[in-house]
Every structure is written in structure tokens, then in C-alpha cells.
Amino acid sequence: MAYKRRPWTLLPHGQLTKIEDNLWAVENNIPGARFPRRMSIIRLKNSSLLFFHAIPIDDTTIAEIKSLGYPEFLVIGHDQHAMDAEAFREKLGLKAYCPKDCEAKSRERVEISGTLSDIPHDDSIDILSLPGTKHGEAAIVVKSPNGHVSLLVSDVIMNVPKEEAGLPFRIFGFTGGPKIVPAFRRLFVKDKDSVKKALNEWANTPGLSRLVPFHGHIIETNAAAAVRGAAAAL
Ligand SMILES: [Fe+2]
Numbered sequence: 520m521a522y523k524r525r526p527w528t529l530l531p532h533g534q535l536t537k538i539e540d541n542l543w544a545v546e547n548n549i550p551g552a553r554f555p556r557r558m559s560i561i562r563l564k565n566s567s568l569l570f571f572h573a574i575p576i577d578d579t580t581i582a583e584i585k586s587l588g589y590p591e592f593l594v595i596g597h598d599q600h601a602m603d604a605e606a607f608r609e610k611l612g613l614k615a616y617c618p619k620d621c622e623a624k625s626r627e628r629v630e631i632s633g634t635l636s637d638i639p640h641d642d643s644i645d646i647l648s649l650p651g652t653k654h655g656e657a658a659i660v661v662k663s664p665n666g667h668v669s670l671l672v673s674d675v676i677m678n679v680p681k682e683e684a685g686l687p688f689r690i691f692g693f694t695g696g697p698k699i700v701p702a703f704r705r706l707f708v709k710d711k712d713s714v715k716k717a718l719n720e721w722a723n724t725p726g727l728s729r730l731v732p733f734h735g736h737i738i739e740t741n742a743a744a745a746v747r748g749a750a751a752a753l
Pocket of ligand 1: 600674
């Protein structure tokens with residue numbers, strides 16, 4: 520059955536939060552569930568804005584974001600993170616990109632301009648695809664003007680306290696962390712050693728100071744240790 524793209528659906532969301540001079544975020548819950556998600560907004564060297572994931576936001580927040588730079592790119596972590604992506608892409612007039620490994624499924628959900636390697640080079644970011652997984656989910660390293668380095672991940676590491684999640688998520692092990700949740704292992708991992716190796720390489724990113732998961736709290740201290748710890752437990 521063809522995928523039915525979801526129309527623009529505005530739900531309650533948090534305020535636009537500044538993380539660095541070139542990095543902001545907005546959070547809300549996954550539609551229909553009590554489980555947090557985060558859209559990150561990165562300002563590139565030429566003042567273009569790159570969105571990592573899409574959350575419909577109110578007009579005030581859109582205006583606030585537009586005052587930061589020129590909305591141009593949308594990166595979806597993988598096809599299952601694209602529920603609101605097409606409506607968001609259309610509303611903000613963005614070009615959307617996805618991992619190569621889930622390109623076909625992503626194209627059902629979003630008008631795709633290319634895969635991750637087609638995103639124009641910018642010195643302030645590195646765009647990664649997680650080896651050893653079926654979907655090749657995206658991650659982004661963001662280098663900020665003050666020297667801080669943030670690693671933004673999709674599903675591979677979550678960090679959701681149990682009191683912030685609905686019962687089904689607690690039962691199925693989505694809470695606690697930072698961790699690789701059981702569903703990720705079951706659904707996405709095809710070569711555990713490759714995933715571990717990649718995470719350990721990501722942990723060695725020079726200057727890594729922060730881990731920004733799609734689901735859950737940002738880790739501001741010992742980010743590299745958190746990534747290594749999640750990898751070791753896989
Ligand atoms: Fe997810």
C-alpha cells in the first residue's frame with residue numbers, strides 16, 4: 520500500500536533553544552505517543568540553515584528561525600523519522616536528503632533531492648551514515664565557532680528518563696541511557712561489530728563536547744564516554 524504523506528500537523532512544542540552560536544533545537548513528543556523527539560537547526564558558514572529532522576512549529580518559531588539564516592536543507596535521519604518531513608519541507612521550501620541505504624523508503628515519504636553525500640560541503644559540519652545498519656541512519660558532527668563539537672545522532676543512542684516516556688516505551692526498554700535500545704538492535708543492526716567500530720570512531724572525534732540524541736536529553740559532559748559506553752553494551 521502506498522504511503523500516505525501526513526499533512527502539516529501542528530502539535531504543542533517547546534521553544535526554540537540555542538545550544539551554540541550555530542546550533543539550535545526544538546523539541547516535542549512523537550505524534551500520538553509520550554516520547555520525546557528533537558529537531559536540530561544548524562547554521563552553515565554561508566548562513567544557510569540545515570534542519571536535522573522535522574517538527575512542525577508555530578509561525579512565531581518559524582519567524583524566529585528565519586531571522587537566524589536562510590532555511591535551505593533538511594536531513595532526515597532515516598525513513599521512519601520522516602513522518603512530518605514532507606509537510607515541513609514544503610512549508611519552508613527546503614531540499615531534503617536521506618541516507619542512501621533507506622533512499623527508496625524515504626522517497627515514498629518525502630520529495631528527496633539527494634542522498635547524504637549530495638549535500639554541499641560545509642566546513643562546519645560532517646555528515647555521517649552509520650555503518651553496520653540496514654537503514655544507514657544519519658548523524659551530523661557540528662563544529663561551532665568557539666571550538667565546541669557536537670555529535671547529533673538519530674536512533675542509535677537514546678537518552679530518555681523513564682518519567683518522560685509512556686508505558687509502552689518503558690516496557691520495551693526505550694528509557695534510561697544513554698543507550699542503544701533493544702528495538703534498535705532488533706530492527707536496524709545487521710553487523711554489530713561495524714556499528715561498534717563506527718561509534719568508537721565517532722567518540723574519538725577531536726574536541727567532542729556534546730551528544731545530541733534525537734530522542735532524549737542532551738549530554739554535555741563526558742559525551743565521548745557516553746558514546747563508547749553505549750557501543751560497549753551492544
Ligand atoms: Fe526514532
